[in-house]
Amino acid sequence: MAINLQKGQRINLTKENGTTLSQACVGINWGAIEKKSFFGGVSKEAVDLDGSCILYDTNKTATEIIYFGNLKSKNGSVKHSGDDLTGDVNGDDGLDNEVITIDFANLDPAVEHVALVLNSYKGQDFGTIPFASIRIYEGTATNVREVFAKYDIANDKSFSGHVAMVMGVFYKKNGEWKFNAIGDPTADKKLEQTIQTVQQKYL
Template identity: 30%
Template sequence: MTEMAKGGNLPVPSATLHVAVVWQQGPGIPDVDVSALLLDAAGKVRSDADLVFYNQPEHHSKSVRHLGKGQDAGPSGTDWIGLDLSAVEPAVDRIVVAASADNDAFGRIPGLAVHVATPEGAPVASVAIGDASTETAFVFGEFYRRNGGWKFRAVGQGYASGLAGLAADFGISVQDTAPAAPVPAAPVPVESGWAGPGGPDELTVDFPPFVHQGRAKQRVTCPPNLPAGRRVVVEIECRDSISVTLYTCDVYGRSDELLLDAYEDEVLGRTVATVPDDRPLALLVEADSPWTLRVLPLGRARRLDVPVHGAGPDLLVYEGGPGVLSFAHQGESNFAVWHYYRSTDPEWPYEDQDLLVNEVGRLDVLAPVQGPGLLRIGADGPWQISVGG
């Protein structure tokens, strides 16, 4: 791995890269939340959509993604950003990798560094940060265009004024973007009828995301710290594969429930699974190219409170009441949406399931929804879902 000093730069492949901000965890040490900012030639974001972070995890161009937090061996913490430099829009001149630290000073966080590697783990660059002090927001490095290619510069610049100072530099509207630290989703009132085996507080359950990389067919056993009996988001990312299929496994390790299948060249799909009460969650991935699996808290799923765009399989949280949803699909194959919600039958204390849409090809339809719950989407192309007609 190329060890870089602050201010140094080097060429990087114009391809897919994984960027990891790492630190040493421990009692009283703040957590770190990484973000990426896509800047134009003037050094500013074009809009708040050019900020990618845990609550806005994918840029609309699909060139930058927040991959979530993982747990390395030992006490190290890691927060990941994924880049596809070949897909960056021409108007974007730089991509800045920054972070905040729970409104605390980065000087209190030992072992700070940023590592750049290929998805297969081949090292590209590494920068150790040893001089942080009172900064509460930090720019670790930046990717920038040069002579038709891309280079990476080690920056190591902090802001004692926190995200507000960083925002002023890059043109972000702080009120409309990320807080300095993750804010758990607000508890859903019991009277809202929120569905799920975990009860009305299901969206507030938190745990460190689990990240696992593999290839071909592989069974993955998740760590035992996942909340027993609760639902979790399961995300799979894969490209250049003929198909990607994801199952839960039964107690004997056999494939059980089909969670997701996709047939696109580039897949970033989300679905939902329930952690067993008596054993760790086990998942079976089938693909013919390298993939990344992530298990995230249910609160990380996107909310359907404004029109939501996506492509391929996904999972949404709907917190509204009974009403009508609008569905548009631009793919050529099947488009299906399942709604999981609390039963209104007092004799049936479990959740009900409605198949709201199940059609092939392009469509623009309406369907009634019974109330708050989860929407699981199966799709092969771009789609949009919104509330109302």
């Protein structure tokens, strides 16, 4: 599993010792925007990025959305750490501002796709944020064991001018979970639109 996936790569979640990854997290870390004033001072503008997880069934219908307004799935198999409204105001502290945890063993059996998306709530362009990175890893919110996909959206020019992206999709094939590292910016402005984009383009 020691791989840093590039956009578009797919992997199965079987580890080198033959066991299957049972739990994964997506962690999002970002900073507040620095604004220099006319007189040379610096102020900070809060940045509200929102990580969300959408569960889709065999018909590619969204059955549940886990986001800042709904912090866990009905059966508790997907959990969101809570809404961060500001980003790191005092520079990068190295910690994730929002974490979504997925327990594959306890997902509803009808779920076939688990999509991870990111939206800028106030419409702040990804290209204006001083640092913003996403990592998808094996482990828990407090124990990062192995990172297998990472995106640096603040320094990747393809994200500039966008306020939404699809991070990746876990999908079930022949009873096994696999992962598609997507990392695509989208033209969406709101989460509702991104849910539709995933359904139309990425499942």
